[in-house]
Amino acid sequence: MADKTVIGNTTFQSRAYGKRENKVINISGAVQFDLLHVLLRDYKLRSYTLNSVSYHFLKEQKEDVQHSIITDLQSGTDQTRRRLAVYCMKDAILPIRLLDKLMCIINYMEMARVTGVPLSYLLSRGQQIKVVSQLLRKTILQDLILPSQKIEVGDEYDGATVLDPVKGYYKLPIATLDFASLYPSIMMAHNLCYTSLLTKKAAAELEPTDYIITPCGHSFVKASIRKGLLPEILEHLLTARKKAKADLKKETDPFKKKVLDGRQLALKISANSVYGFTGAQVGKLPCLEISSSVTAFGRQMIDRTKQLVEDKYNIKNGYKYDAKVIYGDTDSVMVRFGADNVAESMDLGKEAAAFVSEHFVQPIKLEFEKVYFPYLLISKKRYAGLYYTKPETYDKMDCKGIETVRRDNAPLVARLINNCLQKLLIDRDPDGAIAYTKNIISDLLCNRIDIAELVITKELTKTEDDYSNKQAHSVLAEKMKKRDAGSAPKLGDRVPYVIVAGAKGAKAYEKAEDPIYVLENSIPIDTKHYLEHQLMNPLMRIFEPIIGEGKTSNVLFKGEHTLVKTLVTAKVGGLARFAKKMATCIGCRAVLPKGHENSSVCQHCKPRESELFQKEITSLHALEEKFNKLWTQCQRCQGSLHEDVLCTSSDCPIFYMRKKVQKDLLHQDGVIQRFGDFEW
DNA sequence: TAATGGTAGGGGAGGAAAGGTAAGACGTAT
DNA sequence: TACTGATACGTCTTACCATTCCTCCCCTAC
Numbered sequence: 001m002a003d004k005t006v007i008g009n010t011t012f013q014s015r016a017y018g019k020r021e022n023k024v025i026n027i028s029g030a031v032q033f034d035l036l037h038v039l040l041r042d043y044k045l046r047s048y049t050l051n052s053v054s055y056h057f058l059k060e061q062k063e064d065v066q067h068s069i070i071t072d073l074q075s076g077t078d079q080t081r082r083r084l085a086v087y088c089m090k091d092a093i094l095p096i097r098l099l100d101k102l103m104c105i106i107n108y109m110e111m112a113r114v115t116g117v118p119l120s121y122l123l124s125r126g127q128q129i130k131v132v133s134q135l136l137r138k139t140i141l142q143d144l145i146l147p148s149q150k151i152e153v154g155d156e157y158d159g160a161t162v163l164d165p166v167k168g169y170y171k172l173p174i175a176t177l178d179f180a181s182l183y184p185s186i187m188m189a190h191n192l193c194y195t196s197l198l199t200k201k202a203a204a205e206l207e208p209t210d211y212i213i214t215p216c217g218h219s220f221v222k223a224s225i226r227k228g229l230l231p232e233i234l235e236h237l238l239t240a241r242k243k244a245k246a247d248l249k250k251e252t253d254p255f256k257k258k259v260l261d262g263r264q265l266a267l268k269i270s271a272n273s274v275y276g277f278t279g280a281q282v283g284k285l286p287c288l289e290i291s292s293s294v295t296a297f298g299r300q301m302i303d304r305t306k307q308l309v310e311d312k313y314n315i316k317n318g319y320k321y322d323a324k325v326i327y328g329d330t331d332s333v334m335v336r337f338g339a340d341n342v343a344e345s346m347d348l349g350k351e352a353a354a355f356v357s358e359h360f361v362q363p364i365k366l367e368f369e370k371v372y373f374p375y376l377l378i379s380k381k382r383y384a385g386l387y388y389t390k391p392e393t394y395d396k397m398d399c400k401g402i403e404t405v406r407r408d409n410a411p412l413v414a415r416l417i418n419n420c421l422q423k424l425l426i427d428r429d430p431d432g433a434i435a436y437t438k439n440i441i442s443d444l445l446c447n448r449i450d451i452a453e454l455v456i457t458k459e460l461t462k463t464e465d466d467y468s469n470k471q472a473h474s475v476l477a478e479k480m481k482k483r484d485a486g487s488a489p490k491l492g493d494r495v496p497y498v499i500v501a502g503a504k505g506a507k508a509y510e511k512a513e514d515p516i517y518v519l520e521n522s523i524p525i526d527t528k529h530y531l532e533h534q535l536m537n538p539l540m541r542i543f544e545p546i547i548g549e550g551k552t553s554n555v556l557f558k559g560e561h562t563l564v565k566t567l568v569t570a571k572v573g574g575l576a577r578f579a580k581k582m583a584t585c586i587g588c589r590a591v592l593p594k595g596h597e598n599s600s601v602c603q604h605c606k607p608r609e610s611e612l613f614q615k616e617i618t619s620l621h622a623l624e625e626k627f628n629k630l631w632t633q634c635q636r637c638q639g640s641l642h643e644d645v646l647c648t649s650s651d652c653p654i655f656y657m658r659k660k661v662q663k664d665l666l667h668q669d670g671v672i673q674r675f676g677d678f679e680w
Numbered sequence: 681t682a683a684t685g686g687t688a689g690g691g692g693a694g695g696a697a698a699g700g701t702a703a704g705a706c707g708t709a710t
Numbered sequence: 711t712a713c714t715g716a717t718a719c720g721t722c723t724t725a726c727c728a729t730t731c732c733t734c735c736c737c738t739a740c
Contacts, residue, residue: 125684159688159740160688161688162688162740183686282683284683329739330687378690380689400738401737406736407736408737467734469735507694508693509694
């Protein structure tokens with residue numbers, strides 16, 4: 001007998017995944033596997049609409065039909081109902097294709113098997129349940145019972161050390177040494193577990209050789225006396241991962257290769273979340289003695305590593321150069337050995353990794369991972385460089401923390417910075433980068449940048465009332481709710497917006513607007529805001545170390561390219577409401593005298609009227625051609641060349657272009673109309 | 681209600697507070 | 711000579727601004 005299916009509300013909240021409100025239904029005998037949740041958890045994207053995700057992974061789009069049109073389509077003709085059906089079918093087929101392509105089911109099944117939780121838990125619950133499940137698997141073998149602890153909120157504990165970076169642009173290879181699975185290996189090496197934790201009293205009764213005292217003053221009994229559960233779980237996970245990695249290397253079939261890769265990834269994630277579990281204060285079994293000891297060991301180790309490397313690799317000890325640790329974060333150190341070629345740096349890196357590993361308890365191991373050459377170190381957690389794993393060629397350009405990998409800026413910024421870095425790091429062509437940047441700035445100020453490139457998105461992490469400061473995306477979300485509650489962003493959604501021209505001194509949240517609304521109402525963009533608040537600082541940060549402090553600002557932001565601004569006037573709000581539009585001459589833009597408002601040109605330009613008419617006709621044709629191209633492209637996308645385009649996909653650059661050209665076309669048509677009585 | 685991995689850190693934006701300046705108010709001397 | 715009004719000038723208050731600092735918020739590194 002099947003249960004009655006009912007709809008319920010759930011909220012899920014965690015620091016990693018944010019807060020979301022969902023509807024749930026119970027279906028007996030079937031596992032519900034929501035692709036949206038998979039994507040939200042596993043991929044960091046600028047937008048999570050089916051359209052945008054499909055384009056991202058499958059390079060395929062679907063028609064986006066606004067909910068208000070659906071009723072019209074249904075109650076229309078056979079033809080419109082057919083379109084609705086196609087739309088619905090696409091809605092169903094795309095998720096399946098995505099599931100397939102991303103191998104979601106396979107990876108999630110692997111995870112479920114490794115951690116021992118039902119498949120549905122992986123999407124409806126957090127990380128903790130997986131660790132609890134593994135703990136229970138172990139405790140049952142040892143006849144232990146997991147206590148049901150009352151949750152009490154304690155203080156936060158100290159985390160990892162981030163070494164102060166020696167900022168700058170490095171033209172010498174920088175070797176990177178990493179501890180492999182740092183926190184799990186610390187827990188294994190020092191036998192840190194609930195079952196090995198000693199009270200002060202218990203420690204006093206033991207021989208000093210039987211237990212260790214961690215850097216933050218907690219005592220744990222050694223594995224020889226009693227081996228902890230957590231180290232056992234971790235061992236199991238990491239040996240399984242090693243095996244999966246070895247199998248992965250042997251495997252030739254690309255499909256099975258992906259499966260094994262998914263498996264080893266799942267194992268890595270599980271191992272890492274064991275530490276997080278002990279530090280999760282709002283959790284099943286928090287144990288800050290363990291988590292704070294783990295981080296304390298980590299802090300000690302990174303300082304030690306820095307010292308060991310710098311003390312050994314110097315001219316005094318017979319090496320060619322003095323090595324210098326220029327940066328390090330949690331489990332890694334970046335070393336400038338001084339060698340000027342990648343191969344030599346790699347050799348030194350490998351040697352140093354082996355040397356340092358000797359100084360730590362098994363299974364802690366420092367590994368040589370890669371060389372950056374050249375390397376641009378901007379600040380803590382922000383750097384870029386060419387990534388070498390073999391001496392011959394670089395594998396990729398690696399960017400950490402900077403605008404190219406962040407989702408909370410305009411795509412224009414990410415693209416510009418990325419291209420500049422390519423020119424600076426790969427081509428080593430600062431002049432080319434500067435010229436390119438100037439071009440883009442000029443394009444921006446002249447309104448030649450496509451609006452899709454200017455859309456900023458931010459996640460709505462709480463409801464309006466919970467925000468103590470006004471934020472652009474939350475204020476806009478509220479505004480959109482008033483316009484149309486159905487399509488407005490909800491809690492946990494990413495809100496797209498652009499900054500439009502507004503009164504002088506207006507706050508950003510007053511100038512944020514829905515991109516589609518902007519298009520439909522031809523609201524001008526505040527290009528200056530984009531230059532000053534989006535482009536300027538990131539550009540300064542990457543250019544300054546390379547072309548020199550002080551002069552960057554002059555080179556990039558002063559000069560002709562910033563003067564070609566076209567004046568834009570707002571059509572809504574501000575003073576614009578009181579301004580009266582005057583008819584101007586199409587030839588010279590002079591204001592037409594009273595009584596002549598309907599003419600096309602002024603007296604002065606009259607002789608050139610036919611020439612001007614030709615010019616306007618030409619640009620009309622150009623626009624028409626452009627529009628036709630975009631229209632056909634959209635028709636192709638919707639899969640029929642015989643029907644109107646209804647799509648309003650706010651993630652599609654073509655949609656924005658089509659809308660813009662449509663507006664331009666209308667305007668141009670108006671211009672032509674003014675020549676009305678022109679005689680040939 | 682039950683359930684929600686961790687800390688470190690950069691950087692943009694808003695908002696309060698402290699600081700600077702010009703205009704006006706007021707008093708005084710001539 | 712006494713009184714009054716006009717003017718100039720200095721000091722204080724006030725309103726308005728730009729700047730600084732702190733906090734919130736988002737996102738990322740590990």
